[in-house]
Every structure is written in structure tokens, then in C-alpha cells.
Amino acid sequence: AQTVTQSQPEMSVQEAETVTLSCTYDTSESDYYLFWYKQPPSRQMILVIRQEAYKQQNATENRFSVNFQKAAKSFSLKISDSQLGDAAMYFCAWNGGSQGNLIFGKGTKLSVKP
């Protein structure tokens, strides 16, 4: 069975600094996709960034980028120039297989200090 592990329950970063959130996963599938979702207190699930497993190039979206290490099954999220609005729960998620559902990690709560 696929599993996703986020080993950092909470992280804190100073405004304008950079922070990296860790995620590891376990799967025997060769074709899959990885996502980072942001969940603010409003509880909306907001897509931050996505990565196709067959692409070696790391995905980037403005201030957000990933470090995807397929052999190590690692998918970390780097947030540059952190802003107060980045404060939220961040979930790493894996998508693959016939069901198509997302397998989520337990999340990392990110605080941003002014």
C-alpha cells in the first residue's frame, strides 16, 4: 500500500526567509503524481504545486519549488521569500493507481513570524 510521511508536524519561518517542508512516500508504482496542497484556517484545499514522477525537472510555481528525488522517494517543498499569507497546514499527497484517490500525509503546520 502507498504511504506518505511528513515528519515535521510544525515548522516556523521568519517573514521573507526560506523554509523547506519534508515529504517521503512509499510506492511500487512507476507512474504517479505528487502534489502539495495548502489548507488555511478556512479549510479550503488549495493546490500549491504538482510533479509528474516521469519528469526529472523539479517543478516551480513562483515562490514555491520542489526537490523531487525519485530514487529516494522524497518530495520536499521549498517556500522562498515567505509571506504572512503562507501560514497554513501543508499536505503532501500521492496520486496513482486505478482508484485515483489521493494519499495524504498528516500535514505540516507552517507559522510565519513577522
Add this chain to the structure above:
Amino acid sequence: NAGVTQTPKFRILKIGQSMTLQCTQDMNHNYMYWYRQDPGMGLKLIYYSVGAGITDKGEVPNGYNVSRSTTEDFPLRLELAAPSQTSVYFCASSYNTPSNQPQHFGDGTRLSIL
């Protein structure tokens, strides 16, 4: 487009009562999902559907039922509410899977069983 719409947003039930959580999407997506999110945890799959008339169990299906009579609607029913079903429920949809296209989430239903 409205996307994925869930109703109600909040509900309090007494033990043993029943209710239906409604979910509607207007994106003509084939795949629909119900997740639950317990405090401090990621989302776990309850049931999913790959098209009208087809449903299947996810990781935590006990105590729930679903139906999919149309492409748009995917209601989740609780027959005998129990305190263990206190959670936030999310409905999501996607066009196909596995895919790099993100699942679209509703805003969630916060359900308390007292």
C-alpha cells in the same frame, strides 16, 4: 463555474441520527471522492466513484453509504451517527486518473456527533 459544492457547511447530529451530505460538481468529471479529515490528520478516503452507477469503498467506509445516479451528484449518507464520525468531510472530483490534473475540492462539511 461553481466547481464542487458541498452542503451543509456545518451540522450537529445526535448519536443514532442519520443524514446525507450533498456533493455536486459542474465540471463533468467522471471521478468523485469522499474524504474525511480528523483533527491533526490528513484526508482519508471513504468512498469513490469512477462514473454514474459505479461506486467502491475506500480506506474507511464503515458507517457510510454512497450512491452515484448522475455524473454531477455524489451524496454521502450516515445511517446511524456515532461520535467516531465527528470529522470534516470533503468531496472532490477529477476528470481522469492517475493524472497531474489536481482534484477539485469542495469547501468541506464540519460534522459533530454529540
